[in-house]
Amino acid sequence: METWFVVLSTQASDTVGSMKREKRRWTTTLAEPIPAGPQGQPAHAAGAQVAVTHLVFLPEAGAVSMTVPRPSVLLLEAAEAHAKRATRLRKQLPNQTKHGRWVQPGHELHFSNEELVYDYFQDAMAAVLLLHTALDNFANELLPENVVLNDSAGNPVDRAQIESTWGLRRRLDLVLPAVTGKASLQVAQPSAWASLMVLKDLRDDIGHIHREASFTRPDEDLNSSIFSRLLAQDLIALLKVTEEAMEYYG
Numbered sequence: 001m002e003t004w005f006v007v008l009s010t011q012a013s014d015t016v017g018s019m020k021r022e023k024r025r026w027t028t029t030l031a032e033p034i035p036a037g038p039q040g041q042p043a044h045a046a047g048a049q050v051a052v053t054h055l056v057f058l059p060e061a062g063a064v065s066m067t068v069p070r071p072s073v074l075l076l077e078a079a080e081a082h083a084k085r086a087t088r089l090r091k092q093l094p095n096q097t098k099h100g101r102w103v104q105p106g107h108e109l110h111f112s113n114e115e116l117v118y119d120y121f122q123d124a125m126a127a128v129l130l131l132h133t134a135l136d137n138f139a140n141e142l143l144p145e146n147v148v149l150n151d152s153a154g155n156p157v158d159r160a161q162i163e164s165t166w167g168l169r170r171r172l173d174l175v176l177p178a179v180t181g182k183a184s185l186q187v188a189q190p191s192a193w194a195s196l197m198v199l200k201d202l203r204d205d206i207g208h209i210h211r212e213a214s215f216t217r218p219d220e221d222l223n224s225s226i227f228s229r230l231l232a233q234d235l236i237a238l239l240k241v242t243e244e245a246m247e248y249y250g
Contacts, residue, residue: 021077025070025141026052072138076243079130083235086123089116090231106218124230125206131242132168132203135196138246139171142179149178168200176249185245192248195241202229 033046051067058064096113103110111117140163147159157166162175177184186193205213205226213226222228 021073023070023073024051025068070137070141072134072141072246075130075134075137076246079127079134079242080239082123082127082130083239086120086127086235089120089123090235092116093120093231121227121230124233124235127235128199128202128206128230128238131238132199135172135199135242135245136168138250139168139176142176142249144179147179149175169197172196172245172249180249182249185248189244189248192241192244195238196245198233199238199242202226202233205229 027049028051029047029049034048053065054068055063055065093111093116096111096116097109098112099108100110143159143162145159147162148156149162151157162171166175173184173186176182182188185196209226213224216222216225216228223232
């Protein structure tokens with residue numbers, strides 16, 4: 001299969017490969033200079049930044065060429081916007097509580113601005129879902145096209161199977177160390193790993209909310225509800241640990 005590239009910059013770059021939040025999926029630099037083409041194509045110096053391109057279909061225009069995006073970074077930046085807004089809203093919540101009269105025992109304190117609370121939960125849930133999806137995409141983006149690993153029974157598993165059947169935890173703990181040569185994050189940075197497992201648990205519970213997690217009675221543990229857990233969660237810390245994991249393996 002033929003691969004097409006586009007030159008992004010005619011200047012040599014010292015940051016390619018370590019660019020923070022690079023939205024293009026495949027970038028590199030020219031190892032050798034390219035002379036000017038016979039039809040007036042410009043010359044490019046060694047070190048110029050290049051990226052892989054592909055075609056997308058825009059209904060209003062037809063086939064359009066573009067550099068291949070990195071979904072993980074697009075999702076990470078969307079998650080960041082939600083996490084920051086949720087954090088701003090969260091700071092307002094203590095001042096949005098008041099004591100009511102003629103209420104049921106245990107319900108004396110309630111939120112005076114329920115719309116603000118709902119806005120917080122919307123952004124908090126979106127941040128968690130997008131962070132997890134960003135990390136999930138990142139784990140797939142690092143897989144070589146022809147990678148083959150063995151499962152626990154010794155059977156070979158190809159990239160397509162890994163992407164579709166191996167969970168994120170397994171890919172972070174076993175697959176990425178195998179393809180990058182780095183120690184598992186679980187061993188190298190156990191505190192970061194623990195935070196990522198909190199993210200995974202939150203994502204699992206938000207994505208499949210059960211009645212027991214979404215509704216609590218006065219005699220039940222209020223801290224176990226998904227809403228209480230979101231109120232207690234530092235979303236900016238989850239954002240940072242997600243990005244740290246991507247930088248570690250990337």
